[in-house]
Amino acid sequence: GESVGLHLPTLSVQEGDNSIINCAYSNSASDYFIWYKQESGKGPQFIIDIRSNMDKRQGQRVTVLLNKTVKHLSLQIAATQPGDSAVYFCAENTNDYKLSFGAGTTVTVRA
């Protein structure tokens, strides 16, 4: 399953399939990006980050891709599990310390 940032804020994916969550960021000067996962009733939880000198970074079952040319960030989740159901936020570092967050994409995993 795949989402396109603000235009498709929800994503439904079959358990076991791969998920792709997209995010368009606004500031070409941003040099640090983070993906957060927020489960219902909890605070955002750090998933993975990437700096602007990289275009890909992998974690456990997750991969973040950065395309600075088109200011696009994506999060890929391999073999999506029911526990991956949550809202996913991308965030960009717009100055030395302030993060700017996207509106979020709600991922629902179908059993």
Place this chain on the structure above:
Amino acid sequence: GAGVSQSPSNKVTEKGKDVELRCDPISGHTALYWYRQSLGQGLEFLIYFQGNSAPDKSGLPSDRFSAERTGGSVSTLTIQRTQQEDSAVYLCASTGPSADTQYFGPGTRLTVL
């Protein structure tokens, strides 16, 4: 503690009352942030503290909102004369020195009746 903690977890108040929300950052973290998250929305920056520097208050929506950080650790966000539009989840995050990643607490859900 192991993570950022916030209290209370839920707060219901009447319009016009003052509320105080507390944040305990991760031990040793020098930077502390407050955010507001309205239902189904992203995170709205409110205020930032870093060490002994003057806080960045640029995100506070009105003069009814204020925050302080005592002793470089615990922070309190105060909302005076609460309004119904103040209803939201208030999140606190902290960052260690030489680090960019913000670690969030569970939030305080504020409901103004």
